[in-house]
Amino acid sequence: MRLSKKAAGIVAAVTLFTVAAPAAAAVASPRSTCYGGRVCLYAGYDYNRGQVDHWRDFVQDDSNLADNNWLNWDFSNSWRSMDNDTSSVRNRIGCSTTLWQHPGFTGSHSTFTHNSNDGMLANNAVGNNRASSLDIWCR
Template identity: 60%
Template sequence: MRLSTVVAAVLLALIVPGVAEASPGGACFQGRVCLYAGFAFNRSQVDLWRDFVHDDTNLADDTWLKWDYTDSWHTMDNATSSARNRLGCPVTLWQNPYFTGAHSTLDHATGDGFLANNAIGNNRVSSLDIWCR
């Protein structure tokens, strides 16, 4: 096999995500809500992330993905520092499971790289409510 073919295959593997639709490094693909463990969508930090297309009533049973799309085994409950919404409708991040407590809403095509500056706060997200009806 030629070197150029190998290089092209490696680059394609890096560009095309596996099962998940978000990606490391802060990307968030159309039709997804993406949560990140680090500020500024994980820029220059440990790259833990996860994407969603449906409500999640309790993030305690979800774990972060690592930069290589493998499971980190670290719970997402009370561990979100930034978020992006590319779903097409508003999404509300809630402090407690089952959509209770303090909350912040992200409109479509918005993101918040520093959740500490709003009602939900840093490392307090326990559920998310997607408003596509």
């Protein structure tokens, strides 16, 4: 009887973790989505559709994307640097954001207003696979 109570406790804990874990991760943005209050960057064109799902979301400036790695679709670390590797962006932060070509917010840049998307950064001044810093600015 004692063993079955212990087993029931383990099953309850596993069930609780399984239910709670996705809720904690729901603020992040794999599979082409981008939740409100975030700027989402994607390694592939068209928000990674049909490609390896490397993505990352931000809620504040980042002066050097080389310090970050892409996340995989399952929220695990891809160990692939984000520096000079962004191909598309979604802006849901509530204000404008700028992608800069070089660290420290320098070089060519492209600004995206709230609720804007760009599935092909090659058409912008910052260019494809050239972003090295992200500036989020609210007036």
